[in-house]
Amino acid sequence: MSRGSTANQSRYSTLEKPRRSGRYSSSSSWNSSREVLCDFCLAKKNKAVKSCLTCLTSFCETHLQAHYEYPALMKHKLICAEHDKLLEVFCRSDLACVCVLCIMEEHKKHDIVSAAAERTEKQVSLSAERTLTAMKNHSSQNVLDENERIFAELLQALERRHEEVKEMIRAQETLLLTRAEGHLARLKEEITLLRKKHRQADLEQLSQSDDHIHFLQVLLKTQSFYINTFFMLINLITPLLNLDSCQFSMDPSTAHPNLHLSDRNTVVRMSNEPKSYPEHPDHFEYWQQVLCKEGLAGGRYYWEVDWSGTEIDIAVTYRGIQRKGNDNAGSFGGNDKSWSLCCSESKYYFVHNSKRTTILPVPSSSRIGVYVDYEAGTVAFYSVSDTMKLLHKVQAKFTEPLYPGLGVWGYGTTVCLIGIGAGPEMGVR
Numbered sequence: 001m002s003r004g005s006t007a008n009q010s011r012y013s014t015l016e017k018p019r020r021s022g023r024y025s026s027s028s029s030w031n032s033s034r035e036v037l038c039d040f041c042l043a044k045k046n047k048a049v050k051s052c053l054t055c056l057t058s059f060c061e062t063h064l065q066a067h068y069e070y071p072a073l074m075k076h077k078l079i080c081a082e083h084d085k086l087l088e089v090f091c092r093s094d095l096a097c098v099c100v101l102c103i104m105e106e107h108k109k110h111d112i113v114s115a116a117a118e119r120t121e122k123q124v125s126l127s128a129e130r131t132l133t134a135m136k137n138h139s140s141q142n143v144l145d146e147n148e149r150i151f152a153e154l155l156q157a158l159e160r161r162h163e164e165v166k167e168m169i170r171a172q173e174t175l176l177l178t179r180a181e182g183h184l185a186r187l188k189e190e191i192t193l194l195r196k197k198h199r200q201a202d203l204e205q206l207s208q209s210d211d212h213i214h215f216l217q218v219l220l221k222t223q224s225f226y227i228n229t230f231f232m233l234i235n236l237i238t239p240l241l242n243l244d245s246c247q248f249s250m251d252p253s254t255a256h257p258n259l260h261l262s263d264r265n266t267v268v269r270m271s272n273e274p275k276s277y278p279e280h281p282d283h284f285e286y287w288q289q290v291l292c293k294e295g296l297a298g299g300r301y302y303w304e305v306d307w308s309g310t311e312i313d314i315a316v317t318y319r320g321i322q323r324k325g326n327d328n329a330g331s332f333g334g335n336d337k338s339w340s341l342c343c344s345e346s347k348y349y350f351v352h353n354s355k356r357t358t359i360l361p362v363p364s365s366s367r368i369g370v371y372v373d374y375e376a377g378t379v380a381f382y383s384v385s386d387t388m389k390l391l392h393k394v395q396a397k398f399t400e401p402l403y404p405g406l407g408v409w410g411y412g413t414t415v416c417l418i419g420i421g422a423g424p425e426m427g428v429r
Contacts, residue, residue: 036082038063050078050087050097090118170388247419248292248303248404253280254323255290259408265293268406269414270309286326288408292417295319295401301372303404304384304418307343310410314368315340316379316402328354332407339394340407341381343368350381350392359391367418374398 037045038060048058052067054076059067067073078087078097085099093110103112249265257274261267268290277283284290296316305314317338321330328334333342333351341359342349348359363383368391371380380393406415 050080051084052076052078088115089113090115092118166390248294248417250290250406250417251282251293252277254282254284256284256286256288258288259290261290263416266417267414268408270408270411272411282323284330285324287331289313289330289332290406290408291317291319292404295403296372296374297401298374300374302369304367304369305406305415306367306418307413307415308366309408309413311342311344312409312413312415313340313342313405313407314370314381315405315407316370316372317405318400319403320400332405338405339379339396340405341368341392348391350394352394352396357392363389363391370404372402374402 036048036051036058038048039057040063041060046060046062049061050064050067051058064078067076067078079085080087080099080102083099083101085101087097087099089098089100089103089112090096091098091103091107091110091112094107097115098107098112103110247266250261250268252261252265255261255268255275255277257277258270258272260269260271260275262269270288282291305312313332315332315338317332317340321332321335321337323330332338333340334354336353339352340350342351346362348362350357350359365383365385367384369382369384369388371382372378377396377398378393379396381391383389383391404417406417408415
């Protein structure tokens with residue numbers, strides 16, 4: 001029930017009281033000058049404008065409103081308080097219901113119509129207004145729906161185009177890598193064949209020489225030439241494939257005691273038996289983290305991490321990240337010195353300076369690729385399986401060398417570092 005209907009009921013209940021209690025009397029409604037007063041005014045009585053034959057009560061303009069608002073009171077017969085006549089016509093000039101005597105006196109020459117005619121016109125006007133309002137609302141909703149549909153289609157088109165561009169880039173990268181690997185394999189075969197042919201010809205020629213010293217000198221020189229040529233070609237082609245040595249190893253002097261390193265410090269496992277590392281100020285005392293020995297500066301780098309267990313953090317960080325205390329200043333991603341990808345079975349998210357970005361859907365592969373372009377300020381994380389899928393990419397401005405780092409959580413959780421390649425400039429130590 002609305003607030004208005006509650007008020008109307010209250011008014012109606014009040015209006016019924018005089019009729020039941022017999023308040024309607026000449027003494028209460030008429031003063032000495034025969035002016036009709038409102039029976040509902042308590043302190044100062046106002047002049048009545050109409051009387052109700054059903055309620056047997058006279059009302060001022062304020063107390064009369066209930067008869068216009070509450071349906072049960074609308075059926076009551078109202079009479080003119082001045083002439084005691086039924087209200088049968090409507091004065092459009094004063095917007096009031098009046099009796100037939102009123103139109104001969106104070107409402108003379110006013111625009112007068114029958115109450116029925118005025119009601120019909122008002123109903124037509126209200127109906128037209130409701131129709132216009134409904135049409136406006138419907139039109140606005142249609143425009144809103146159309147805008148939302150167009151916007152959704154644009155988003156879908158952009159997402160499709162984005163996926164198509166990524167597929168094209170991956171296909172081109174695969175094609176170029178395959179071609180380069182094919183060229184390298186053919187060069188190796190040709191070098192091997194040339195070495196065999198030339199060596200065989202030289203040996204046949206040398207075998208006919210009677211000078212023993214000349215025989216030995218030429219033989220050693222020929223072998224050295226082909227060996228040097230082979231390694232020179234390898235060194236020229238390998239940078240084109242972006243596969244220069246980029247092997248990382250974890251630094252025991254930074255490892256938390258619960259982290260056990262193995263396999264030349266490329267594998268880390270969390271254990272419930274703390275390991276006794278030599279005392280060192282670089283150890284993480286609270287956060288179960290470890291840094292790599294090798295730093296990254298002035299080049300492009302790519303490596304992979306394979307993990308199993310509960311949860312891990314894969315990060316790059318400045319060397320000066322806090323080692324003591326349990327606040328975020330020492331946690332990967334909890335400060336402005338580190339960029340970290342948190343991985344678990346149920347959720348993945350990227351975090352930097354304590355600001356998280358959730359990654360959906362959660363990848364099914366346990367291998368994660370990390371790409372760093374130091375000069376461009378790019379850090380990107382990929383899910384690696386039969387294909388590579390970008391999980392998150394961030395742009396930053398690096399001011400110090402970056403160090404790969406790992407956070408390991410949950411007993412038995414294991415992480416393996418897999419170095420893949422680096423650009424022309426190698427890492428720093």
